[in-house]
Amino acid sequence: MATSAPSSSGGGPDPNSTNLRPPSSSYDWSGVAHGCTRKLGMKICGFLQKNNNLDEKSRIVTNEQPTSNERDPQFRRTETDFSNLFARDLLPAKNGEEPTMQFLLEVVDILTNYVRKTFDRTTKVLDFHHPHQLLEGMEGFNLELSDQPESLEQILVDCRDTLKYGVRTGHPRFFNQLSTGLDIIGLAGEWLTSTANTNMFTYEIAPVFVLMEQITLRKMRELVGWPVGEGDGIFSPGGAISNMYSVMVARYKHYPEIKTKGMAAAPRLVLFTSEHSHYSIKKASAALGFGTENLILLSTDERGRVIPADLEAKVIAVKQKGYVPMFVNATAGSTVYGAFDPINEIADICEKYDMWLHVDGAWGGGLLMSKKHRHKLNGIERANSVTWNPHKMMGVPLQCSAILVRERGLLQGCNSMCAGYLFQPDKQYDITYDTGDKAIQCGRHVDIFKFWLMWKAKGTEGFERHIDRCLELSEYLYNKIRTREGYQMVFEGESLRGLPDGDERRQRLHKVAPKIKSMMMESGTTMVGYQPQGNKVNFFRMVISNPAAMHSDIDFLIDEIERLGQDL
Amino acid sequence: MATSAPSSSGGGPDPNSTNLRPPSSSYDWSGVAHGCTRKLGMKICGFLQKNNNLDEKSRIVTNEQPTSNERDPQFRRTETDFSNLFARDLLPAKNGEEPTMQFLLEVVDILTNYVRKTFDRTTKVLDFHHPHQLLEGMEGFNLELSDQPESLEQILVDCRDTLKYGVRTGHPRFFNQLSTGLDIIGLAGEWLTSTANTNMFTYEIAPVFVLMEQITLRKMRELVGWPVGEGDGIFSPGGAISNMYSVMVARYKHYPEIKTKGMAAAPRLVLFTSEHSHYSIKKASAALGFGTENLILLSTDERGRVIPADLEAKVIAVKQKGYVPMFVNATAGSTVYGAFDPINEIADICEKYDMWLHVDGAWGGGLLMSKKHRHKLNGIERANSVTWNPHKMMGVPLQCSAILVRERGLLQGCNSMCAGYLFQPDKQYDITYDTGDKAIQCGRHVDIFKFWLMWKAKGTEGFERHIDRCLELSEYLYNKIRTREGYQMVFEGESLRGLPDGDERRQRLHKVAPKIKSMMMESGTTMVGYQPQGNKVNFFRMVISNPAAMHSDIDFLIDEIERLGQDL
Missing domain, CATH: 3.40.640.10 (Type I PLP-dependent aspartate aminotransferase-like (Major domain))
Known part of the structure; x- marks a missing residue:
């Protein structure tokens, strides 16, 4: 999945070509925007621009097409060399518009690739490293701050590294926290929120x-x-x-x-x-x-x-x-x-x-x-x-x-x-x-905009469907676990694996979840939290709120816990 | 400025063409990314992908070029009709990758246009409307939430409208709050933060x-x-x-x-x-x-x-x-x-x-x-x-x-x-x-990433330069004001405009700043806050922290206050 071009992406250069970027490729940045919302978009874009112009006092609500001099300038990707560019070259710097746009588009490229891989089950949930390893500087990823600025090229590398060594909380097999998932509308809402910065x-x-x-x-x-x-x-x-x-x-x-x-x-x-x-x-x-x-x-x-x-x-x-x-x-x-x-x-x-x-x-x-x-x-x-x-x-x-x-x-x-x-x-x-x-x-x-936008985009009924689905999945998990050898429901459990109940068994059992969790993080295949509660030994807490999780991910988790725990 | 194409954007379709989006325009999304960081980018992209693949255990740190099957799929802009697409069609939906990418790129287009205009002095700081006006639904901008989902086309319109009726806190003439400005590196940091969502x-x-x-x-x-x-x-x-x-x-x-x-x-x-x-x-x-x-x-x-x-x-x-x-x-x-x-x-x-x-x-x-x-x-x-x-x-x-x-x-x-x-x-x-x-x-x-990234990108010395510049600008403002007829420094002021000091004069003076501020917001040209303090009448508080502000913006503000107040 990570290497195949989606069939909906249409024709064009061979995705398997080693020529990563044909020199002739060009991109009409603002034109695309107009094209994509062509029913409403044109009117509104034209209106927005007119209205934002101080010289233009009247309000334009008619259906007129934007005329040529109202158009946004077109941005096309250029072969920008970020190694000689610095933060000081970006807006509000003089002539900062072009490098600013190129830099932001480059960042977006990193982010959209990350989004795509987040939903790809062949991608790891995390690539675990201990604090001392990251602090020592993984393969040039230097966390220390200095007096001198870094080039924008290095900043882009820092962005990639930050994502690389992080945890994909939106991955379909991330069950570790009550907050999971990566909602695309919510994400767009956050991007807008930070752009509005108020x-x-x-x-x-x-x-x-x-x-x-x-x-x-x-x-x-x-x-x-x-x-x-x-x-x-x-x-x-x-x-x-x-x-x-x-x-x-x-x-x-x-x-x-x-x-x-x-x-x-x-x-x-x-x-x-x-x-x-x-x-x-x-x-x-x-x-x-x-x-x-x-x-x-x-x-x-x-x-x-x-x-x-x-x-x-x-x-x-x-x-x-x-x-x-x-x-x-x-x-x-x-x-x-x-x-x-x-x-x-x-x-x-x-x-x-x-x-x-x-x-x-x-x-x-x-x-x-x-x-x-x-x-x-x-x-x-x-x-x-x-x-x-x-x-x-x-x-x-x-x-x-x-x-x-x-x-x-x-x-x-x-x-x-x-x-x-x-x-x-x-x-x-x-x-x-x-x-x-x-x-x-x-x-x-x-904090409101992303939520408001999601509500608009899903409707109350969309949230309802998501909630019902989460509860259906947890019922599925419950039924799987209770009939499966080697697992024990926290609520109903009796003796496990034939060991007589008692302090020794409890002490041994208490260590199982932390060990499995440790191996799980090292292998990076899935994540789920554990804890003791009251007089109960350490147990796994399955959280289902991730919109990306399917029945097969629940099955995977159960199998994976068993696989990781088989030698304990 | 809003209508001219930057000279650095190179050749390509005529920006003044009324054909907003040539059907033949296409865009190699991932290819561009590789091109832009071509020194480090290629190695790192290839590395990231290999390493994220669960089947690939070994760590790749050599200089090898990515081979064809390690490449990201290529995304090209298609004539996406968002009017028939909904949130449920985006990832994690089956075949959701393509609409997800198109939708996010469309949002980014809206945001980059907003960023560009934020720094454009011919753009208003705000387009003021009273609460009841916005609540009534400005030109179809409906804030109410409903049970049914909206199409992605409408969601994109909502995004545009949200920005349109907001306040450009990064505008060079926004002096209203202690937090002003729109730092591009910080913005990129926030976009990444919300994508990582942890x-x-x-x-x-x-x-x-x-x-x-x-x-x-x-x-x-x-x-x-x-x-x-x-x-x-x-x-x-x-x-x-x-x-x-x-x-x-x-x-x-x-x-x-x-x-x-x-x-x-x-x-x-x-x-x-x-x-x-x-x-x-x-x-x-x-x-x-x-x-x-x-x-x-x-x-x-x-x-x-x-x-x-x-x-x-x-x-x-x-x-x-x-x-x-x-x-x-x-x-x-x-x-x-x-x-x-x-x-x-x-x-x-x-x-x-x-x-x-x-x-x-x-x-x-x-x-x-x-x-x-x-x-x-x-x-x-x-x-x-x-x-x-x-x-x-x-x-x-x-x-x-x-x-x-x-x-x-x-x-x-x-x-x-x-x-x-x-x-x-x-x-x-x-x-x-x-x-x-x-x-x-x-x-x-x-909250840390955007700050860390800005520190990396500017260095301590970049922050130092920004601070020194802000203080230099406020000294400039101070000297302008103290010698200018019609203004009075809060610290040093004596009688103004010849009126004898006294309760009546104070009462009248107290109303000046709110009136000017009101007109300022209606005209949308600049924004600065006012307040009384102790026994002092309402006065303007000039905040200088905006990296986009220049001497001419200070001059503009002083003139604008005078212009708005001339008939009081």
Whole structure:
């Protein structure tokens, strides 16, 4: 596959020719663009250009063809010698346009080749090297920084090497993380985002992105089930920060005076979360000044789901000590087991004892897109706040995480500091669109565009199909494993390979997954994570969120683990 | 400029032809790549491909030419009709390779045209519309999301529209924010980063990026002046989070028990910062449970620099009340005035009273790159922690912010929660390279690559030249303004336009900047921010960090403000 030209690529020079680049090859860069979207493209390109010209005041919305002097200049690939070119020769340098275009196109060539190979199953997932090996400089790949500039030729080599020694997280056999896959629309969205290079804090400099965020958040709240999508929210740099927001907002709702007077102004406040929940709740309890001892872990059943009676018992015990139970996190899709806590039962207890209910759906939130599977989150509409990471199960490129809050105004109240230099009250537009004062960040990266674009391109139904497919694949895996000799389901397992259960067997078993993982990384054929949990020995955690994964990749993984483990 | 073909683009079809895309035009995509880096490129491309092939075990480092079956398939532009193509037709779809490549190249065409126009002074900085106008759907640009997918043709139109209605933050006349400019190398770095789409939390899935971060942080610490670059640090999602880290780490150093027991375990702790400092210090004091009342604002001189005697007096007063002064933030480059607090004098006081010294160099940290200007940060080597945002004065694309900590182990101690599923102690590599347990985030975006690549491409001396140039330009602006009728320096101003000073004059003057700014955005010719500060009326804050800005752009801005304000 890596060496055959796709049949759809048409005629032209023989791909097997050793003449890598016929001197006569030329490329009409802007012409292609017009040609490719020829129905809408021509009108819009012409319009764009006219309208961007300061001399041209009128708005052109008619169907007219662009005339000759409105055309973009044509870029053709030239035999650029990058060894004598440097960063200082690129835009905004005088005459920098041509080298800039050639350099960017060269980078794109490297990237599109990488994309293509990512989906090619004959390509390795990774080419593993230890830190000391990379630090010593693999075959001239020198990571050190110096006073002198490198030529653009060397920069291009650095780009290739960076990809070469990295990990192909979009490879069909990469199952190692909750974020996997390489969505092409999302990728295009990220490329555009970095080209626009702006900041979400004000409508002033991110008008389109701010509105996209608002529309998308409302849509997500509708899916959560809040009436007409009411409420508030913001995209944050990852689920841990989103979860931190939930604790901050809950605290502000219950004890707004903490903002000015500190934790000393409140009684001892207690938070609750599952023993299987993500560690970010613990990080938040430490960072925000509650202390990890005031985060109480809830017991779970054999599938890793919180036992509601345990929550109520612990709430009562806390109250008897004179402390205040304030916040409960229910996990929708736990990090290791993928367990869904019973939200409705937990919500009943939260209402009874006046506690904030947060649902951490960083991983499982995507199921809200699926009519078939969203029942796993029944009761989520009763939550006061929800974390939902489209960069996990929905395959949006990292980072893309939302914190949704049911009550409007709390995010603003909690975080607002009214910086005069950014959020001037006397602006000419409606400043309620400025988002910066809701955030704990000042500058905020544009995480919305790639997600918005993917939603446009797939529709809600496209996300639904992806989610349903992931769950179908995991059922396939489950059925394969449970009937296969040599594997043991974490939930149901009994004795393995005839060894009597006991400490010695457990100690030996505990070492199996790390050894297999180590060999797996050396061979680079696939990647899957392992960990112990509670009293269980190290086991593999299969994550299925990769849109590229097929049944055959699941089969491959099972066989590969067995192959690698056969001599242990 | 927008309509002329650059002379270096060579021969070929007449750019003025109305035949936008000759049907015969074709493009050898991979061939071009080989041609462009023909010295190193051929060897490396061949090598990459061999090495990525699982069947090929041996490492190829010789000078051999790639043979025919090692070649990448050739991509040639075809007359792709995107109106019948959808996201589901792209990779990983069967036969998705060709449409994927065509789609990505089409997106790149949109982006490179945008880049080109960004640097073109005849292009507007923005085409302003109010929120309600964009929400109503400008000329078919529909922001709403739906259940059904859009065709790729429409997706491409959406991409064009998104850029059209946005703000060109890289335009030579964009002076509105501390982050300005569009660095081409940084842009290429971001494109690669999003293609690699990985996560900084473990070496396992980001080996190269983790090492780049380590090397770059050490280099930054060397520039701060810590012996042999010792210490610790991490890249965070912006300066506000970096500043938050500094407070967290300081608290952990002084009262490690707060991590487990909460703020109740410590006496009342007090933080100090300039009245001119960035509002993120205040946000941190609220979020982390100190309370904003326990953040004491320090008085400044007429240039906005902290008065050390005021700090000492306030520390003594706090101690007399029985509270504990714990943390001082000194600002190196304040947000509005660009003031540098006297770090050495502040450090003396911090040492005397055993307080943590943080330097917020989010804006001014870049001056450490300049032999000529780094004296403004004298004493920074005595800081316990430093915030430094390369995405500000150094022109790295957003987001790129580092928190540097002098003492090793504190970040880890403060934030570590030892999640077993990520940071397994029984991995096959040296797990001290895993960075995730230092962070308050779990997943962490790769912010390092674009910065590392820019450093490679410019060298330290390239950054130095950029910084020196920015300061030279601001001196130019200063001299222009102070001698020009109708302008008044914030620092030195006396009566303006003959009006006697007084409330009425102040009220009228206060409205001038917002009005001019409003007209400026409507006309779209340039952008600069305004704000009041203390008892001063609204004034313009000129930020010079844009590598594209020239003397003539400064002149343009001054003239433009005058032109827009002439009828007020």
